[in-house]
Amino acid sequence: xxxxxxxxxxxxxxxxxxxxxxxxxxxxxxxxxxxxxxxxxxxxxxxxxxxxxxxxxxxxxxxxxxxxxxxxxxxxxxxxxxxxxxxxxxxxxxxxxxxxxxxxxxxxxxxxxxxxxxxxxxxxxxxxxxxxxxxxxxxxxxxxxxxxxxxxxxxxxxxxxxxxxxxxxxxxxxxxxxxxxxxxxxxxxxxxxxxxxxxxxxxx
Amino acid sequence: xxxxxxxxxxxxxxxxxxxxxxxxxxxxxxxxxxxxxxxxxxxxxxxxxxxxxxxxxxxxxxxxxxxxxxxxxxxxxxxxxxxxxxxxxxxxxxxxxxxxxxxxxxxxxxxxxxxxxxxxxxxxxxxxxxxxxxxxxxxxxxxxxxxxxxxxxxxxxxxxxxxxxxxxxxxxxxxxxxxxxxxxxxxxxxxxxxxxxxxxxxxx
Numbered sequence: 378x379x380x381x382x383x384x385x386x387x388x389x390x391x392x393x394x395x396x397x398x399x400x401x402x403x404x405x406x407x408x409x410x411x412x413x414x415x416x417x418x419x420x421x422x423x424x425x426x427x428x429x430x431x432x433x434x435x436x437x438x439x440x441x442x443x444x445x446x447x448x449x450x451x452x453x454x455x456x457x458x459x460x461x462x463x464x465x466x467x468x469x470x471x472x473x474x475x476x477x478x479x480x481x482x483x484x485x486x487x488x489x490x491x492x493x494x495x496x497x498x499x500x501x502x503x504x505x506x507x508x509x510x511x512x513x514x515x516x517x518x519x520x521x522x523x524x525x526x527x528x529x530x531x532x533x534x535x536x537x538x539x540x541x542x543x544x545x546x547x548x549x550x551x552x553x554x555x556x557x558x559x560x561x562x563x564x565x566x567x568x569x570x571x572x573x574x575x576x577x578x579x580x581x
Numbered sequence: 582x583x584x585x586x587x588x589x590x591x592x593x594x595x596x597x598x599x600x601x602x603x604x605x606x607x608x609x610x611x612x613x614x615x616x617x618x619x620x621x622x623x624x625x626x627x628x629x630x631x632x633x634x635x636x637x638x639x640x641x642x643x644x645x646x647x648x649x650x651x652x653x654x655x656x657x658x659x660x661x662x663x664x665x666x667x668x669x670x671x672x673x674x675x676x677x678x679x680x681x682x683x684x685x686x687x688x689x690x691x692x693x694x695x696x697x698x699x700x701x702x703x704x705x706x707x708x709x710x711x712x713x714x715x716x717x718x719x720x721x722x723x724x725x726x727x728x729x730x731x732x733x734x735x736x737x738x739x740x741x742x743x744x745x746x747x748x749x750x751x752x753x754x755x756x757x758x759x760x761x762x763x764x765x766x767x768x769x770x771x772x773x774x775x776x777x778x779x780x781x782x783x784x785x
Binding site for chain 2: 449463481517
């Protein structure tokens with residue numbers, strides 16, 4: 378059975394869990410606490426030189442890091458990847474948007490405000506206004522799209538929705554006010570009603 | 582003819598130029614100076630609410646932002662996207678690595694050290710050590726891969742090489758020392774010898 382090295386509190390890891398659950402795939406999970414420093418130790422670095430989870434290990438030992446690449450691999454040939462060429466590119470557009478314009482502010486604010494001690498937070502505290510400004514800009518871009526569309530690409534549930542759900546649904550843990558984004562709220566409910574949906578931190 | 586809205590100094594825009602040139606595709610370019618603030622004005626935001634170049638416009642008016650999604654769209658069906666499922670996922674792995682672990686440090690250091698006034702730089706100066714530490718970490722991960730492989734995925738030139746070439750070849754403008762990464766240097770020369778290669782800032 379393929380193995381997911383994950384921290385169950387990580388939205389990037391949760392994307393893999395959501396994709397596997399939706400597709401009915403069985404995967405084994407090995408939990409790693411990212412705050413322990415284990416992902417920067419030689420044993421883990423020999424598996425992923427970039428020192429991050431999620432890391433996906435196939436039955437034959439081949440290794441694949443990067444959350445959005447892992448869910449692409451799992452979903453190939455399924456309706457989670459649109460059949461139309463332009464819609465497929467739009468799905469990737471939102472997945473790159475998630476990693477560049479969304480995660481570095483929304484996930485990072487949640488991490489520092491929720492998972493580290495107040496003492497450790499002090500060194501990063503001056504960055505909170507920038508995280509909130511840029512995270513709210515990303516939520517605003519999503520709100521604008523979701524006012525006119527039920528899903529991010531191809532008029533149906535796809536990997537773009539899974540990628541963006543992972544850290545949006547728990548954005549309030551990073552100090553964001555989701556009530557200001559009603560179309561995002563409606564979309565979060567639509568995603569939570571999809572086949573096989575599991576909450577964050579649950580096993581597949 | 583499809584249109585690329587670009588700043589010719591932007592590596593993200595250069596990826597689209599490189600892909601089109603390699604594939605022999607004709608595209609029109611419209612230059613926008615990102616330091617002018619034009620990409621955050623209503624006229625441009627109506628085309629890309631995320632306010633960034635590159636932005637690609639098809640003949641029928643459909644719009645696609647995000648550099649790595651645009652080059653995916655252009656390259657579908659060509660050898661720039663590996664035919665093997667796992668190799669395709671590995672290509673995407675490196676493209677997400679580029680946007681998350683490479684561009685935010687290497688491209689951002691180059692932008693602030695090369696394209697803005699010394700006065701404007703002063704507000705960001707304290708970030709230079711972090712940009713250099715994380716950018717060198719990314720170059721180290723690339724060096725480790727390229728010591729054992731000629732290309733990033735599938736043992737041949739792919740979109741992963743184009744995505745990573747764009748800001749690596751000019752990393753010295755951001756204060757990085759490429760002489761410390763000899764395998765990266767050899768790979769840069771291999772990319773520059775591929776079919777249709779054009780230098781940054783040239784028309785297709």
